[in-house]
Amino acid sequence: MHDVAVLALPGVVPMDLAAPLEVFGRCRLPSGAPAYRTSVCALTEEVETGTFTMRVPHGLSRLAQASTIIIPGTADLDVPIDPEIIDALRTAADRGTRIASLCVGAFTLADTGLLDGLRATTHWAAASELARRHPAIDVDAAVLYVDNGHVLTSAGAAAALDLCLYMVRQDYGSAVAADTARLSVMPLERAGGQAQFIVHEPPVPSGTTLRPLLNWMEENLGEQLDITTIAAKATMSTRTLNRRFQEQIGTTPLQWLHHARLRQAQFLLETTDHSIERVAGQVGFNAVTTFRERFRDLVGTSPQRYRTQFRTSR
Structure with missing residues (x-):
């Protein structure tokens, strides 16, 4: 079973936080068993999102146990990232942990230096700012996500779902990914700069005579x-x-x-x-x-x- 830790930073965007929990949490193997164990972790026990405050059950030590770390975006890109978080992410990367940013979570990932020299994406409205702050990154705003092996980035909002499904596909294959997409009520076809690799069938209503x-x-x-x-x-x-x-x-x-x-x-x-x-x-x-x-x-x-x-x- 893959272990996914979602990092909740101050001002975390609720949709970015929920997307990986939804996709990985719903994913099931052909046997019906869960494919992933998901958890939320943070530096502090309580995290303010801007619209609500949530209690987070795990500290940063949870990152050391994860095979995949997800970094959601935050509302204020000017808030500095705590050095302890930067160190934890770098340490995880050194262990070979897969790290993926969602939307403007790419700014946090960029602050670690892990994107230097690599191609990356983020929300189109923030792409020029990411390139300005981090000139060592090849920022591509025309794609839904970018896979650099153990470091991945996605574009805005709904592209987070695309990236999560792509990772499911890498881990468990097309059938599991397609089933997960249907459970998440994902669109059948997505236009974008990068192929999605998943051939969906239209949903078949229960009780259809066909x-x-x-x-x-x-x-x-x-x-x-x-x-x-x-x-x-x-x-x-x-x-x-x-x-x-x-x-x-x-x-x-x-x-x-x-x-x-x-x-x-x-x-x-x-x-x-x-x-x-x-x-x-x-x-x-x-x-x-x-x-x-x-x-x-x-x-x-x-x-x-x-x-x-x-x-x-x-």
Whole structure:
């Protein structure tokens, strides 16, 4: 189980504080067991957020036990960071702990010197100020998040959720990350400068009459399914089938099938040593070039690069 410690600084932004607790706290393994142990820690027992005061159960010693430390943003960027916090973060980094900042939490991370010489992001409105204060950092305001290995940064507000889901993906793979995204009611597609790597399926309402058909489609992803074949299986006309999908699922049968095939391809790339050609055939693509093109269009990277990044992540 991964141990995540969220650092609450004076004036912490409540949304930044809640985002990692929500994502990591809801994350479950296929067995149903929790994937993460989460906790909030601070230098003092009470932390003022500006809108409320909260009691924090753990001190900075909690950082020494964590495998991941999250640094939320704070409301006032001019408040100096206590040297004890800087030292604790540097010590954690020296141990190899993964440290991620959310939104303007990048300013705290930058004060440690851990971002010097690296590319980083923050809220677009604060990016120029981060670059001014820390010229050794390559500030990129056009992306949702930046991964430098053990040091990560995210852009503003909702991008914190994107970064947390990305870390779930690194730790446990696409299926767990996609389930966590649905539980967190994340949008299905996010526009941004960096590919999100997670192919989401539209949420399927409970009690939908299409569930048996969706199950059949998932069991036959490697077959050459077209709209006529799917409609025949559903004993509907193609026009009725398209209408039912739009009403109940919010997409078309072929678009749903396309996403399901690429989700299965991600799973095979993560968990097997099958060649790219074999994976393409297993999920219903006759031409590997078409598979590569569609995989890149939706996932944002090539199948081989995706495998390199996520094959041993679990």
